Amino acid sequence: MSTYLVKRLTYMIIILFAASLLIFCLYAFTPGDFISGNMKLSPERKEELRQIYGLNKPVLERYAIWMKNAFHGDFGYSLAQQKPILQLFNEYIWNSFLLAIVSTFFTWLISVIIGVIAAYKQYSWFDSLIMVVIFAAMSIPSFFIGLLLIKGFAVDLKWLPPGGMTTTGSNATGFAYMKEVIQHMTLPVVVMTLLSLGSLTRYFRSNMIDVIKQDYIRTARAKGLKERKVLFTHALRNALLPAITLVGFELPALFGGSLIIEKIFNWPGIGQLYMSSFSSRDYPLLMGFTMFIAILTVIGTLLSDLLYKLADPRVKL
């Protein structure tokens, strides 16, 4: 086990190095840079600024400088936002994380329940209805559902706020603050859950169907066990096994933010920040954030492999 871990960690470090070099070069070679988009500057001033920022040095030298600073924990200042990268992350990532974790929780909960019931009652009217609804939810674009819900619940019925994370100008703290955030969070979480339900439900449903057909389920029933025990203790535990690999991949998604949802609901998350930094070529922010997601992805895959070994004793690493 320990040799496996050591091997994996070594691979991880090599992958991260290669990834960082590739990402840095990709961003550096994209046409245009931070200065070129500003129409107010004269060509001489642009050259001066490029010198101040070090943008006129060769790519590998810039990469080496960035890497050296990164090892010291200094990820630089965002060019557009004029503040340290880590501070910027701290301000925005937790908001995205909040949305992501709540909607992931509800997605998994609802899709397990629906998947199990649909598999159990395969081909019944419940199963077919669920499949139609699932496909519909997957096909409708997120901005459409989002705007529709805003129009319905916020503008017409005025039950929920149309956007933002807190009520403007409020000084609420503690419990009142939590209530406000929950109120503002409802619509974005509903939209995010609706969109991700589809694939996960189908996954659980097909896994359950395969497991239910197994012989050991017949044996369990023949033994006289209650149906509930058969389904949830024996069948579901086996059906969930492959799904554990998915947990690891959720990790980068939890911190990655969701561009469209955040834009529509004016949620102060990292997704819209990332997109705007790409179009303005804010290199420190781009590199910092992309590397962060890369690290999370690599850790996430390691996590899924370890979890799988934990859950299924048959697996040998």
Added chain:
Amino acid sequence: MRKSAILLTSLILAGSLLLSACSSDNAGNAANTGSSNVSSNTSAPNSAVDADQPIAASDMSKLPALAQKRTDTIIVGLTNPSGAFTPYFQQSGYDGNVSSLLYSRLVTQDDKGLAVPELAESWDISDDQLTYTFHLRKDLKFNDGSPMTADDVAFTWTLLYDKAYDGDSIIPTIGIKGGQDYKEGKATSIEGIKVIDPLTVSVTLEKPIATAPIVLGGEVLSKAYYGKDYKFGDLEYIKKLHENPLGNGPYKLEKFIPGQEVRMVANEYFYLGKPKTEHFIYKTSEGDTWQYLETGEVDYGSFTATQDNLKKLKDMGYLNIVPYTPSVYGYLGVNLEHEAYKDKNVRQALAYGLDRQGIYVDANQGAGQVANIPTAPISWSYTEDGINPYAYDPEKAKQILDDAGWTVGSDGIREKDGKKLTLHFLGSKSPATDIFIAVATENFKEIGIDFQPEVFADFNALVAKYESGDYDLVSFSTPILSDPSDGVQQFINGEIKGYDNPKVKELYYEALSTSDTEQRKQYYAEMYKILNDELPVIFTSYRKSYYAYNGRLDGVINNPFAGFQDVNNWTLK
């Protein structure tokens, strides 16, 4: 039997879905080609009548409860300020909106763009037009009560000449005497800046520049606060001060919640007295603020002046609607280094052959006006005397091209010396570009030009391609022009490769060398006639928009040059 019936039904359903998809595609295409024909027929009769006058709120009872309950807070929507609130050090225009309320300027502009006093109650210009002396008002204080004096003004100007200054202020380029020496480290202070007494400061320039009062009369940074840790060549410490601004504007910063709100509270030390409304909040709203305005979460929004928007705003009933033309102009840059477009006649043919009225006004529901000179209609330098409006005339365009030696080939495209007349266009992805491409393709085809549009979703990539020279026509719009000289700078500073008219350069420097506005007007009028004739770029349009605000708000002014004005007098009835 049942199985085959089900199979048959599902096949029929699938087939009809496919067919309906096909037909709707055709309908879509027909609509697109139809609209480009329709645009030339529709005029905009009613829009001219209501569009130019402010419209008062018709029915205040429709005001949403949320907006009615507020008694001492004004809320305005703003697309994501980043938190860098120190003027001169901002990269985002939205931060500028915030800092214009947190800091006051020495000199501001009226609604025509002429300089009017703010913190400086007057200024004198020496006879040789090189020295400007600003007289500050008495008893000016920053929002923590500390006094503001001429030392702070001198400090602000000196700071901007530091060699590590990376912002986009034009003060470092205006040429203060001794500024270059300071920047290179040869001097420890700037020779041309003199503090005469605590209320008087003078600055000497190397050449006369008429825009000096406005450019040098910007926001003032407190020396005690922003200069405490200042060492030449090191401006990193300022970044830490961004979120704790010390200014002297009508409001001071109470709290900044990144991505959500900028909360400000009235500044009791404001030189005109404490503002009438205690709280002012900028609420982050990416893109349009319709839903916030409809639910009463914000009190102010600005929108393009289309008929649809006007109707929607009027229907809400509780909004005052004011028409507004920003001080910008749109233009098509032409690549003057390509053989075909070196010829002024060809460029004029392009202007005659393009239906700009159709594209920028009619297809835009009246939210625009055709432009023929490099200045906006609200500016004091705007004139239409002697200016060729280049009204859409394809026959004239064809005539000009024939005379220039471009004869129509067998495929309908003109050629000369074996080369075809192609027009490679770069545009950024937007509904306006789509309209432009739809109409321009037909217009240019009619006069025999092969139009090849290329659309970029990413503005930076477009600029990179433009800088590499691989284009014939590119669509741009200027940033906000605070003085007519800003609008013509691109014609004299070498930005337009291949255009060099000594007469235009001469007029430019003459217009800057005198402070007499009437005389400057004449210089610009002459310059505009030349530019309008030579067309180094093809001027396209001016934007028209509305700003709409809660009918309870009194005293709202939005100046196209200076932004929100008179904010200390805005009240909620």
